[in-house]
Amino acid sequence: MSDITLMSPSLHFPSRWSRRSTTLCDPSSLRVEACPPSLRYAPAGGVWPRLICWLLAPAPHATATAPNRLPEVRSDFLATLADIESADADMLRRRIHEARTLRELWHARAEIYRVVGVAFSQFQAEERLGLLNRHFPTRAPRSQLAPL
Numbered sequence: 430m431s432d433i434t435l436m437s438p439s440l441h442f443p444s445r446w447s448r449r450s451t452t453l454c455d456p457s458s459l460r461v462e463a464c465p466p467s468l469r470y471a472p473a474g475g476v477w478p479r480l481i482c483w484l485l486a487p488a489p490h491a492t493a494t495a496p497n498r499l500p501e502v503r504s505d506f507l508a509t510l511a512d513i514e515s516a517d518a519d520m521l522r523r524r525i526h527e528a529r530t531l532r533e534l535w536h537a538r539a540e541i542y543r544v545v546g547v548a549f550s551q552f553q554a555e556e557r558l559g560l561l562n563r564h565f566p567t568r569a570p571r572s573q574l575a576p577l
Contacts, residue, residue: 462567463538464566465532465535465565466530466531466532466565498564499530499534502534502564505560505564506561509541510525510541513545513548515544518544518548521540524537531564535565538561542554542558
């Protein structure tokens, strides 16, 4: 015989067909995504005004997100960091104060997650981010069966 050693029969390498899919029972696959706010402000009043706005697609500066919501959202973002004292939290608070649009605040969410996670825990960061996500549009995750 040669120097080739045979693999132990107890080792099993699953084939492509024997793998179990965990995407159907994985709780993270059922998570709803928060999307950035649109650069266009959709008028209220039903389907037709919104459709016309979408079709005409005015310039982004003329149709920015309603500015009257910004102070409320900004205060919620600042409340998320109220009990954290660190240099990173101070820089993030400054960034939140200087944000001019909801879209800028939406982009700050990742940094908030990191700062809260470092100060407390990943669970606490997810809880706080969940409260902030209510200010932004959501969409269901892509189906595993749908093509990209």
